[in-house]
Amino acid sequence: MYGRKAIQAYGNDEENYIDPDNVEEIDREKHFQSIVSKMQDIHNIAMGNINLAQLKQQRDYRTRHTGKNAPYKINDKVLIWNSRRADRKGGKMTRPWLGPFTIVWIVKSNIANKC
Incomplete structure (x- = not known):
């Protein structure tokens, strides 16, 4: 070249x-x-x-x-993130978490094992 x-x-x-x-x-x-x-x-x-x-x-x-995969056990108390609060403007005074809730059953491989 x-x-x-x-x-x-x-x-x-x-x-x-x-x-x-x-x-x-x-x-x-x-x-x-x-x-x-x-x-x-x-x-x-x-x-x-x-x-x-x-x-x-x-x-x-x-x-x-x-x-x-399973950090929680049945009868554990958990809090759930309030996603409804996250997508709204304002809401500074609302609670970021919902609960406490008690775990009743654990889902593994998309099959619910009720205890």
């Missing part, structure tokens, strides 16, 4: 360098195989990085959510 010779963008392998002035001398099959092998190497590195990232995300998710 602009009257300059092309420089190799990937690595410093002299054997994979293509001189645009000597296109006839290129062993096209060898060049094609070198490109394919580099693509496979890059793909393997990317897949390894993706797997490591997924394992880290899985571990972080489990540390955040394990043991927190």
